[in-house]
Amino acid sequence: AELDTLDIIVLSVILLGTLAYFTKGKLWGIVKDPYGGSFQNNNGAKAGKTRNIAEMLEESNKNCIIFYGSQTGTAEDYASRLAKEGKSRFGLETMVADLEDFDFDSLDSVPSDKVVMFVLATYGEGEPTDNAVEFFEFVTAEDAQFTQGADVPLGNLTYVGFGLGNNTYEHYNLMIRAVDKALQRHGATRVGEAGEGDDGAGTMEEDFLAWKDPMWAALAEKMGLEEREAVYEPIFSLTPSETLSVDSPEVYLGEPNKMHLEGTAKGPFNAHNPYIAPIVESHELFTVKDRNCLHIEVDISGSNMPYQTGDHLAVWPTNAGAEVDRFLSVLGLTDKRNTVLTVKALDPTAKVPFPAPTTYDAIVRYHMEICGPVSRQFLATLAAFAPDEETKAEMAKLGGDKDYFHEKINAHHLNIAGVLESVGKGKKWTNIPFSAFVEGINKLQPRYYSISSSSLVQPQKISITAVVESQVIPGRADAFHGVATNYLYALKQKQNGDPNPTVFGQTYEITGPRNKYDGIHVPVHIRHSNFKLPSDPSKPIICIGPGTGVAPFRAFLQERAKQATDGENVGETLLFFGCRKSTEDFLYKDEWEEYKKAMGDNFELITAFSREGAKKVYVQHRLKERAEQVNKLLEAKAYIYVCGDAANMAREVNSVLAQILASQRGISEAKGEEIVKNMRASNQYQEDVW
Ligand code: FAD
Structure with a gap:
């Protein structure tokens, strides 16, 4: 019998479902997010960019492209830092690129006077990061088909590689190792070592710093680059708006994207577009006073965002109010916190990492990892903007001396505002272009939690079990408090009846931008995982x-x-x-x-x-x-x-x-x-x- 349309639709759905099952959703694990580029559109970058690497370099007049495969933002940060350094020290025309935005069969067209860098994190069990899946599968395939079909397809390609891994996992730095091998097999020439950073040993930053200097020396030699006195050049311009105020409806006060700003948030909810989920239940799980563990349940019934037992919930946190205040204060921005800024990328290939127009307050509270560990290289960059010579010398010393840096900064878990306060002895750092922070501080990252409920039992209600991060640090007056878990703790207190919760002396803007999270909501999305029960329940x-x-x-x-x-x-x-x-x-x-x-x-x-x-x-x-x-x-x-x-x-x-x-x-x-x-x-x- 002939198939009618309905049959075809039904069969197609079954086929797709089967494919999804056997590929574990890998084929569309990286669903292109329709709103991912919305920041860029806001900022005038041109739409319909080419996915051909050589064309992109040509069109944008670049001779160095730095790709990142990043899950938690560190690889992306390192890529930006390489781009900055290549430009300021060696006059390279650099650009940073998301692996997801390009087709890699075009690697063979990159001419030999240009260089391609890869900064690649290995995720979990030797897996590529979500944005690197397609790239990884392409370059490591035995029969990768490049555009020109030459015998030695990458004979012209000069590349540099650094991997981010964790030696406690079985497949340590598998990504960079496998990619390096594959590129060489295709005839490409690597400059410098293929560097490996080890998060397991806690030496990631130092591994990166130790790797990059000989790499730059080798690259300078190979490309005939001349080193010059590095001068800071901002990548973004942040200009006070003459027409907009904090009350203007088009100003982002922390809304994650345009739909959230306009009140039309809808799915698909994902890493670019959180669902603002109501917290419907929360309680403490420990019975001791000095440690806390939260059981929190969010209702996802309005989200059309199904989960499966074993998946992860990503929580989008907000920085603590006192930390936001401290950061703005040390930069002398307290009075300008609600100034509306238009933000432009001065280099067309750079992406503004948050939606704009917006305010200093919103950027710092919702989009920057201001409480995270400080990078030594960043302190060296900021030295040039110190309020006086003594402070400048101290910043340069911290930036240059690994042991001194560890003793003074890392050991105390200081964050960037803490460093600027203590090194500047209370002076305000009013000379630093704000762009330096946009470039030098990571985007505030969602935190993952293993879902502790079964989708069979409660398909519309996700629970998580999170221990509140609070550490006494020797030699430090106050304890260290983690960002997301203390925010969740405050939400739990509110859900249990405290209208203005203070946890460990901290408060949070838990009602969210324009009070949109009021009624106790938290922005979340789901990350699917391969941690799954056997499909046959009779298996032990x-x-x-x-x-x-x-x-x-x-x-x-x-x-x-x-x-x-x-x-x-x-x-x-x-x-x-x-x-x-x-x-x-x-x-x-x-x-x-x-x-x-x-x-x-x-x-x-x-x-x-x-x-x-x-x-x-x-x-x-x-x-x-x-x-x-x-x-x-x-x-x-x-x-x-x-x-x-x-x-x-x-x-x-x-x-x-x-x-x-x-x-x-x-x-x-x-x-x-x-x-x-x-x-x-x-x-x-x-x-x-x-
Ligand atoms: P953060 O602020 O992120 O701090 C975390 C740590 O970073 C600190 O303890 C410290 O060691 C370091 N750090 C931060 N700032 C500094 C600084 N300025 N200087 C030096 N060091 C610093 N956790 C759970 O409780 N339950 C779960 O089920 C769970 N599941 C997870 C599943 C996955 C796949 C992953 C990746 C993580 C999971 N986690 C889970 C951990 C969770 O994602 C968070 O990392 C954890 O809750 C801490 O988040 P936080 O924002 O409170 O702390």
């Missing part, structure tokens, strides 16, 4: 999640308990949970008993309380005690999941597992490790770690 699972690492396992248990109640055949479920004391930070203590009722002997909770016995006991010790049971389950093809601390716990669990396999199966530890590796490769072993 082993979950290891101490502390807030238990978050996704609460979701898993919710789901399996529901399946069991519904009469499905649910496999054995082991959960290893650890915390300090059963009376203090035992998360969801009562809920586990409910799940036990639903699942009976098919659920066992195994606890490790590190501060209750004479010896510290952690989840990995408990895992080892259960060697025989764990091995049997793995033989029955159990899935194993690890969530939480990447630096220590996840690594230890990995090696304990190899030891268990070795001892139980009478094989060498090396063989045990290999089996674990294969389990990871086949998704039988999944991690959600941070």
